[in-house]
Amino acid sequence: MKHISLLGATGSVGTQTLDVIREHPESFKLVAFSSGKNLELTRKIISEFKPSLVSVFEKKDCDTLKAEFPNTKIMFGQEGLVEVAVFDKAEVLVNAVLGSVGLYPTLQAIEARKTIAIANKETLVTAGHLVMEAAKKNNVSILPVDSEHSAIYQCLQGEREKNIDRLIITASGGSFRDLSRDDLKHVTVEDALKHPNWSMGAKITIDSATMMNKGLEVIEAFWLFGLPYDKIDVLLHKESIIHSMVEFHDSSVLAQLGTPDMKVPIQYALTYPDRLPLQSSERLNLAKIGKLHFQDMDLERFRCLHFAIEAGKAGGTLPTVLNAANEVAVSRFLKGEISFLQIEELIESALNNHRSITNPSLAIIQEVDQETRKNASTLL
Secondary structure, three states, X not given: OEEEEEEOOOOHXXXXXXXXXXXXXXXXXXXXXXXXXXXXXXXXHHHHHOOOEXXXXXXXXXXXXXXXXXXXXXXEHHHHHHHHHOOOOOOEEEEOOOOHHHHHHHHHHHHOOOEEEEOOHHHHHHHHHHHHHHHHHOOOOEEEOOHHHHHHHHHOOOOOHHHEEEEEEEEOOOOXXXXXXXXXXXXXXXXXXXXXXXXXXXXXXXXXXXXXXXXXXXXXXXXXXXXXXHHEEEEEOOOOOEEEEEEEOOOOEEEEEOOOOOHHHHHHHHHXXXXXXXXXXXXXXXXXXXXXXXXXXXXXXXXXXXXHHXXXXXXXXXXXXXXXXXXXXXXXXXXXXXXXXXXXXXXHHHHHOOOOOOOOOHHHHHHHHHHHHHHHOOOO
């Protein structure tokens, strides 16, 4: 029985993590979780899973839940996130929160020697050097939950690092993959939220439409697998059946395939190095699918992917600026404050106006993050 702490229980990855735990009550137990402002769903999770510790975003919700669930420890804010991350009864932390808020709790969980199942891109994008250094120091496993990185991780089992030649990350192309840049001038928020393959939260769906999601995944792959950026490629694959590939120096290519279902990589991170049945996931039928399609990525068309790759190569605090500016830009787009194409304009402006700091400390990363968010909120 593995005891699980979950950051971000009411989000897309969080709710699917609960589905996996629910399907295997003999193997997993949820002992602590955090949620945001969805109080009704938080209540349902507490009632069903009966965790020992819960953290919410606001104090007023904390006070409300304390009165309703006197036998459960209820906390709130950053302190609560950290307490969930380091909870002594848990062996595994699933980090499924959205944004850079997941960084500090993850570092604390690593210090507490929890196994980390990471679905929070921003943790590795903004501070990959700190996370991986801490994981190595504390002999902690960082297990990827993103479908692309899980695919690569699975393909590398039993392989030798010296034989790896290239990582190939696949991309669906998002909501606007068949539109020209002229077409993108007039797209709406509603248009952007219609992902063709995956069911995800609003922020990740917009990131998929801009291709920033894939850019962040390239930076993640650099930290997770230790290959230089010129050996990490992105390939447009509209069906999202091949989740990623690894090419070896003898020209062999291994791929991990499956239907688009986040529960599969979530469960693999929880069961690693073993596997369990997953009855709720649709089985892959290649005969029914018939054809798979692939295209090279156009970095002029998908400029956010280009920004991310270049920021990753430059390193220092540029990835922090990239991530913070993107979070603000997506939020402003969802509120109707800027147009879709202005997302990339805002990000480019933030990157161009920043003087990068090499090998930044956590304090510097947090300072740059906040400064970038402040500036990005008034750009354009």
